[in-house]
Amino acid sequence: xxxxxxxxxxxSKRAQYGTFLGYVAAFAGMLxxxxxxxxxxxxxxxxxxxxxxxxDVAAPAGRTVAAGRAGAQDLGAILGGFLTSGATHARMRxxxxxxxxxxxxAAALADENRHLRALLGLRxxxxxxxxxxxxxxxxxxxxxxxxxxxxxxxQGVQVxxxxxxxxxxxxRVLEVGGSTARVLLVTDPESVVPVQRAxxxxxxxxxxxxxxxxxxxxxxxxxxxxxxxxxFVTSGSGGLYAPGTIVAVVVELTRDGAIARVLGDPATxxxxxxxxxxxxxxxxxxxxxxxxxxxxxxxPARKPxxxxxxxx
Amino acid sequence: MPFGLGETRSxxxxxxxxxxxxVPWLTVALASVVQTLPFIASAPVAPPLGFMxxxxxxxxxxxxxxxxxxxxxxxxxxLYSGQPMGAAMFLWxxxxxxxxxIEQRFxxxxxLLDWAVAAGFMTGYLVLxxxxxxxxxxxxxxxxxxxxxxxxxxxxxxxxxxxxxCDRLRLLRFRSIS
Numbered sequence: 001x002x003x004x005x006x007x008x009x010x011x012s013k014r015a016q017y018g019t020f021l022g023y024v025a026a027f028a029g030m031l032x033x034x035x036x037x038x039x040x041x042x043x044x045x046x047x048x049x050x051x052x053x054x055x056d057v058a059a060p061a062g063r064t065v066a067a068g069r070a071g072a073q074d075l076g077a078i079l080g081g082f083l084t085s086g087a088t089h090a091r092m093r094x095x096x097x098x099x100x101x102x103x104x105x106a107a108a109l110a111d112e113n114r115h116l117r118a119l120l121g122l123r124x125x126x127x128x129x130x131x132x133x134x135x136x137x138x139x140x141x142x143x144x145x146x147x148x149x150x151x152x153x154x155q156g157v158q159v160x161x162x163x164x165x166x167x168x169x170x171x172r173v174l175e176v177g178g179s180t181a182r183v184l185l186v187t188d189p190e191s192v193v194p195v196q197r198a199x200x201x202x203x204x205x206x207x208x209x210x211x212x213x214x215x216x217x218x219x220x221x222x223x224x225x226x227x228x229x230x231x232f233v234t235s236g237s238g239g240l241y242a243p244g245t246i247v248a249v250v251v252e253l254t255r256d257g258a259i260a261r262v263l264g265d266p267a268t269x270x271x272x273x274x275x276x277x278x279x280x281x282x283x284x285x286x287x288x289x290x291x292x293x294x295x296x297x298x299x300p301a302r303k304p305x306x307x308x309x310x311x312x
Numbered sequence: 313m314p315f316g317l318g319e320t321r322s323x324x325x326x327x328x329x330x331x332x333x334x335v336p337w338l339t340v341a342l343a344s345v346v347q348t349l350p351f352i353a354s355a356p357v358a359p360p361l362g363f364m365x366x367x368x369x370x371x372x373x374x375x376x377x378x379x380x381x382x383x384x385x386x387x388x389x390x391l392y393s394g395q396p397m398g399a400a401m402f403l404w405x406x407x408x409x410x411x412x413x414i415e416q417r418f419x420x421x422x423x424l425l426d427w428a429v430a431a432g433f434m435t436g437y438l439v440l441x442x443x444x445x446x447x448x449x450x451x452x453x454x455x456x457x458x459x460x461x462x463x464x465x466x467x468x469x470x471x472x473x474x475x476x477x478c479d480r481l482r483l484l485r486f487r488s489i490s
Binding site: 022023025027028029030032033034035036037038039040044046047050051054055058061062069112131134136137139140141142143144145146147148185187188189190210211212265266267269279309 | 327337339342345347348349350351352353354355356357358359360361378379380386388391392393395396397398399400401402403404405406408409442444445446447453455456457460481
């Protein structure tokens, strides 16, 4: 049977007007949507409060699902563990023997570091998280990469604060609601994190690539010194992220940098820690540059500009 | 009179008007929220469930959601999906209007044609939403959206199956005494 058409309304004036007004409302809705979109492009924070309220509303469901998610991951690990338990156990015993001695050495080094810093008069920056939270939701169907964490203004979370897991940086707080906060993940195409190679401090900018990896762009052009396996940490420039937070490891070289895999994988992290903005924790709020993500020249041009070394 | 004698009371089983009207709106809104919950994704992998449920209702039961339903439902989706505000409001409104045009053009349809139309709409929606959300060129769009699109097209019949279930729930009959 052909579906009933909604346009043939018969002789009823009321039905005719109703249908007509429906179409008028539909086109008006389309235009209203476009207008809202334009406003959202001009002022990115325009609807932050509305979104904060919405994510507060959905937070209880998110908390429940997050607890279940952690349980499901544990179940997978338990089932997998039956197969590999013996070999893993033996290997871990060897590793823990080594790690114990390394830990003692590291404690001695940390102590020496503290003495040397005191001699130089360098300021100690406290590294205490503001809050611990669960990741309760993420924009899994959008090309933007946001996550919602279960701590907000009531827990002292503020815009700009870095968010990390024990295994690395995962992003920074973008919008704050009452009991939730929206985090811009480092894998978002509009997130730019100033990083440096852990070994020797080669500076680079890590921009999200949209598919779970980061695009590392070297600040100094020239020969590409990167190698797969290089570990990158935050450099602290910009004042948002504390220097030395681990970010990513290089997996593949490109012409002007590398593709890197994020180490603090939010998918497997049960809890995340939210740290204060570094420049404020260090008592230098005047050093806080505007957030690096919004500077337009950092975005890749559609056509890559001719590189300087290509000329000679 | 005592014991209600003399009155004619009938026991009937009727639809609940509230349920019959609210279920389509609620399922689309819930799908918009649910698509953010199951895992913390570092790439767009989940199908756009809110849009798929809207498409499904529109195709399985045309006339149930009015043409302008894209605006309020898109607003809810925008609050949760991570797209810039207004993206779904605009794209869903456009989708509802164009689905209406397609229905006028092809009144006789088969299931395969419906599925193909839905696949076309999902492709257009994902690509346009991707272009709106991030500056073009900063993202390998095909590589990022490809898996999501294939998953969405393959999962669409299941979503329709779920909507058919909700449609039966919508017309559940309750005992009423009048």
